[in-house]
Amino acid sequence: xxxxxxxxxxxxxxxxxxxxxxxxxxxxxxxxxxxxxxxxxxxxxxxxxxxxxxxxxxxxxxxxxxxxxxxxxxxxxxxxxxxxxxxxxxxxxxxxxxxxxxxxxxxxxxxxxxxxxxxxxxxxxxxxxxxxxxxxxxxxxxxxxxxxxxxxxxxxxxxxxxxxxxxxxx
Numbered sequence: 001x002x003x004x005x006x007x008x009x010x011x012x013x014x015x016x017x018x019x020x021x022x023x024x025x026x027x028x029x030x031x032x033x034x035x036x037x038x039x040x041x042x043x044x045x046x047x048x049x050x051x052x053x054x055x056x057x058x059x060x061x062x063x064x065x066x067x068x069x070x071x072x073x074x075x076x077x078x079x080x081x082x083x084x085x086x087x088x089x090x091x092x093x094x095x096x097x098x099x100x101x102x103x104x105x106x107x108x109x110x111x112x113x114x115x116x117x118x119x120x121x122x123x124x125x126x127x128x129x130x131x132x133x134x135x136x137x138x139x140x141x142x143x144x145x146x147x148x149x150x151x152x153x154x155x156x157x158x159x160x161x162x163x164x165x166x167x168x169x170x
Contacts, residue, residue: 044092051121094112118147120145
């Protein structure tokens with residue numbers, strides 16, 4: 001990261017992502033809508049899919065008191081697009097948690113959605129789920145979501161541990 005911030009060719013407002021394996025492998029995948037996978041990732045960032053973290057924000061997170069960061073995880077997925085044959089492309093479907101300079105956890109899709117909702121960073125998303133007694137799935141397009149965190153100190157005999165309760169207003 002230090003290299004990217006010092007080298008003048010890179011912009012501090014470029015989005016930062018993480019992936020398993022070599023970045024070259026993921027960036028070499030065939031994009032569905034754009035000319036290159038890097039342009040497709042930029043557009044996903046502009047559409048606010050996943051966690052939007054710029055190099056500048058990442059540097060602030062890592063240098064902050066917690067010395068931790070959260071990044072969107074790029075993973076290859078097989079996509080079927082109309083009459084064209086299935087192809088591997090990129091998707092931002094989960095988050096990676098970092099503490100200091102190590103990745104400590106990978107949040108899967110439900111946990112990632114929850115974290116984005118709590119941080120008020122989820123603007124739009126489609127949910128699909130099966131409906132009992134019917135065939136197929138129902139899809140819901142979430143247009144707006146916000147969460148409000150109210151910290152409380154518990155008096156249940158656990159030494160006054162602080163707990164956080166989230167009240168989503170959907």
